[in-house]
Amino acid sequence: MNNDLSVSLSSSLLELIKNTSSVIPPDVESVISGLRPSEEEGSKARWALEVIEENIKIAKELKAPLCQDTGTLLFFIDYPKHFTAKTGMGCTDLTIAIESAVMRATEQGYLRQNSVDSLSGKNAGLNIGPGHPSIHYQESGQEEASLEVRLILKGGGCENVGVQYSLPDTGLGAGRDLRGVRRVLLEAIVQAQGKGCSPGFLGVCIGGDRGAGYVESKRQFLRRVDDLNPNPELQKLEEEICNTANRLKIGPMGFGGKSTLFGCKIGCLNRLPASYFVSVSYMCWAYRRQGIRLRWNETEKRFEISEWLYNANNSNNSKSKKEGCL
């Protein structure tokens, strides 16, 4: 990969990281700002929501990290057919450009020094290392030489309350059907309390092996909050979980209240006859997700940002529903 291409690509990715760290996507922001009236004026829950809204505003104005835990960087990259033939680049080059952007964003204070050697406990301060950042590549099947890069920053507090159930779960009385799935999802929410920084959001995968299940549960966070699950049964379950969760009196930060969950997205993978996993990932209110389309400029032999993927008017061809579930 030539040096100019590498530098320009890394700069575009740095833009993506800065924006993801400091600006909550409009679909998430509009749902969160709609929660306030559900909590009583003067209550701790209402105050927490007010602080959250103010925080969203300040972070955007200052272009500063929304939350100090800038989390695991989860990159999801869709590359077009014949990508390497057209651009001369491969996934290794992309990974190098991403790592360079991550190091620059860390130096500039958009990311915390968040990558620790698991055995020695040493923090090299660079934010790169085995498993960091976490990058998932897939071929998009598109002919046009454009890359789609989506980024999620997922903090440790909400990651720690994620959980995987193996059904049947006799203790919880959860069998291998959607009723059982509902049972364990509600359990996950009540166990998480405010520890994942509620009001939160669930990404769920039914099926898969243990590893694929968790990845798919996180992939659900790429869906817009206001999209509709194409499977009517899952769509109904997503709504039901959300409505029920908000009757569990957990509330913002676990202070008690009505706004506990502002969304739930459920996907499925096939499973082995012997296995039935339900993988649950919890996302905090500081739901940092953004994406860019990078168009290949054939004349200049470089990529340019041609679109931000989660802007307000871009519904990703999904049918819209009413906001939130409260």
Next chain:
Amino acid sequence: MNKSNPSSNVNIQKLLYPYDREVIRKLVVGDMLLISGKIFTARDAVHRYLYEGGKSPISLQQQMLYHCGPVIIKDASGVYQVKAAGPTTSAREEPYQATIIKEHGIVGVIGKGGMGPKTLEACRQFGCVYFHAVGGAAQVLAAKITAVPNVYLMEFGSPEAMWELTIEDFPVVVTMDAQGNSLHEQVKKDGLQALQSELDRAI
């Protein structure tokens, strides 16, 4: 009006440095406060270090700990700039907190998510309170930090170091008091009860 201060119809108190243990003992679950003075960040590495008998680089008698791994960078003139500083999940410090409260004479712990029975008991016994800050509100809270006079234990890495922070009107809620009450225990109890009635209802 500064919106991070609770609405006007809430009884809001100010808590000023130096912290008085007798004032701390009188606080109750649900009290909303604005703290001004100083706090020391301490998260996993510092807690483990102190718990295992490591010497604190500065006396923590009557001081407050803040469960926080901030984003702090040095600007061109060598001054520390706080870029983001919200609370981290406190539950991870549950194995260590009670001992540290006892041995170092801590009067307040600020964090998020609440802590367990060992810490609650130490709060009751030694006169300490758990304050809940709004998780994720790194910018609102960073704006309440007016200076960074010192940093200790930098060998643990920037987020894990012990940063001395000067704060002004730092907004918190008491969720575990020195009288043995925990909002977290109550909310969980209510939640489990509500869950049971949801499960009894046919879908």
